[in-house]
Amino acid sequence: MSTPEDIVRLKQLKESELLDEAWTHWKANREQLDETVALLEDPDPTMRSLAVEEIDSLSTNLAELVQTTIPALLVPPSKTSHLGALMELKSGVGGSEASLFLAELLRMYQRLANNSRWHASVVGKNDLENGGIKDAVVEFKGEGAYDSLRWESGVHRVQRVPATETSGRTHTSTVAIVVLPLIEETDSQQDELFNMEDVKLEVMRARGAGGQHVNKTESAVRLTHIPSGVTVSMQDERSQHQNRRRAFQVLRSRLMDLKLTREMEERRSTRRNLVKGADRSEKIRTYNFAQDRVTDHRIGLTMKNLTSVMEGDGIELFIDALKQDNAESAMEAMLEESD
Template structure:
């Protein structure tokens, strides 16, 4: 499992030595590139170096125990050996976590969440609003940055569509498995007979790429302006600050009209477009990996039902791992960590061959 880390570690040591060469200061571009590569490798190289060092100390301690004739000294050496083995195992677990994070791409700084109301009419749109509020509360609890991007509202205050970005350490790690179909069972506010209805919404998690990862050519874009403000919006039909961007090669269309500034709307639309294009690339890679390992956590397909929220029973069930919790009220208040952590742990065990 650690074979790839060995090559990364050797490359890290090579860069460490090269960066000490005074002659390198005359080549700023090369110096910058090497320093950036070293910084990226350090995330795994330094922990791997500690793992190797502990392995050497264990070998030395084993030799000392075997050669020590004095009982008291040997007992002391054996206790030290046990401590070293414990630390070595713990460092190995740290490395496994790093390998998983690297494979899963969970070290990304941010993501875009898109929620769309599904079957259920107004109730589905209200549920989409509830999901948006749930994720916002979770972001607040985790001290992440939450930024609204686009929304299409209904007369009852629900969302036909809503998108927002969440940025912060660990944001993608915790939310990576939220893509899919979310089903709600409850008595709608529009129901006069007290009957329980079933509605649905779909969630898409789009990791925000770095600009260098997705190159968008200007000639591939068609940019149209439109009236700002959605249905019933305060500034409806007053200004042409809304923006529609069409990416011609892929056919992806992004509308953004929340801001009064055309420049801000265009910037938001480009962020969403960049994430959707990146998601296409990632989706292909995810499909190939899923086909190879038949993941139990779910492919993230937006048509796949992943979770049910049953309000009368105060129950939330994640169908991918068979987890049921009777604290739906707290989950809707943003206490998502126990649920998302269970999904992460399951996927980690599967990817590392522990399931």
Template sequence: MIPEEKLQSVIARFEAVQSEMNSEVPRDRFVALSREFSELAPIAAAIGKLNAAQREYEDAEALLRVRDMAEMAREEIDRLNEELPRLEHELQLMLLPKDAADERNVILEVRAGTGGDEAALFAGDLFRMYERYAASQGWSVELISASEGEMGGYKEIIAGISGRGVYAKLKFESGVHRVQRVPVTEGGGRIHTSAATVAVLPEPEEVDVEIDEKDLRIDVFRASGAGGQHVNKTESAVRITHIPTGIVVSQQDEKSQHKNKARAMQLMRAKLYDAERERIDRARSAERKGQVGSGDRSERIRTYNFPQSRVTDHRINLTLHKLDQIIAGEALGELIDALVAEDQAARLAALGDEA
């Protein structure tokens, strides 16, 4: 059961926000109130539905004592005995603490791991999977940088994905993805295993990360293409090093040094924000024990087995025999929804233990 005082405090806050929005407030304050109102409104509506169902249950119980109404009352009680747990569960999910980054856009990094050319090809497959999934969600994808493999695919590819709730959906994709298949370069038909690493970084807002210029070393150099030949006679490529953490980012895809520096700073902000979130998560490690994954980039999270047309997510022991649809981005949502549901269940259980 959800404590009554918690429900009352939510309703009280919702009414207070509504009241303040109807008064004259500065524009910045109104924007903040509007955001809070949009978050609280569905919760307040769900509380209203639960309260109404509970009143109906009490009324039905009272009618049991009325001879002519008893049968109808029992039917109503049977219906409400199914409906009340569902309404309460939905409300519990709404009341779970939100990850502040859930509504953020993300920077997606896919890198080829062990496996040489085959790993680069697999990295390309993964990136296209996310690209198609993003399109199905109505999100936009903007390429930031790419280093192509010699046989195709990518040694590394980085892109920005923007839209509603991007991080909430993609945050469990970080980690090592393993593929088992016969490479196109394999004449003997032997199955090879290779891997690619995925990192999903929530994009910070300006206020989230303060970077002191004195902590940065900025180097410029000539951009180079495949094979190392120079493709630019001017020093337009930029490498930025954050001295305190040792984080290094570089950008050379744009012809303008100014644009490359802006892109590199965007990546640096995301990496510093992600590093700080990881530091806080480690400090709360006991709290996170039951959650799905740790966000550790070295954790093997999923295997894509082509001969058996199956995809297995090792964190939740879920296997789906629809590899083609997942790689095409069509059925990736099934895996993501299962991971989100598992995380919600773990967090609900943790709240129950605390109660």
């Protein structure tokens, strides 16, 4: 019977085999490229033409190995790849225009979830009469959901002429997004996040609309994690039990987020730009409708097809680029630590 140590060794052996295979493939392509370059001096024009085509193909293979395959094998596997994501969206400056943009972003992420085969559930939403949404909370469940969506945390800025603007003046509005790791009640990691004796539980009557039920029933719940000071209030559900369950879920997600952020800061204390890139108060992306472009300010990537981002699969290009940038940064950090 295999022990956990045996499983770890087998996994490490398999990873080293894949890396050795990729390196061997790179060397073979490199040798073939050197041999093919010599054919560019061949007196036969047909041979020279074939050599050019072969060089293009070999160069593409080498670039793929160096830029994607080998770095992916060298970077340690993500410890959060199995986690879903809990996304909170809140309209910021811009009033009704910000709420309309929030509704569009929500549809964009739901479309992304469908393309990625994740299950997206809106667990809280504050609709407005103008068709916009003041705030929303969405659960994304599926492999890789958190690792993909975590880079969406921050301020999303939209620049466009609102439908109600008669003078044609461009308005700037914002939506703030926070993405937390979704920790299920059955997740074994939750036991490491907090002790129940460190959590203060309070129940109270829910505020706001809701009729007699809200006025007479203590269904609202507030949790305070004393060591960290994290507070979660929940009154969206109809019963205290449901609010309590939802509040603990959000508490686990926020504490896991704090833990991951702390680990990132500890690992990369000398690379402050990475921590800054994850700052939720920072403007991370601008959606400019007049110029038909979307720009991610963290990596300097601009796409000149806004419709493909908002209504197609263009958002995936940004997410893939951010993942690649993170992998390259992790590689640089590993090399610096080995010096």
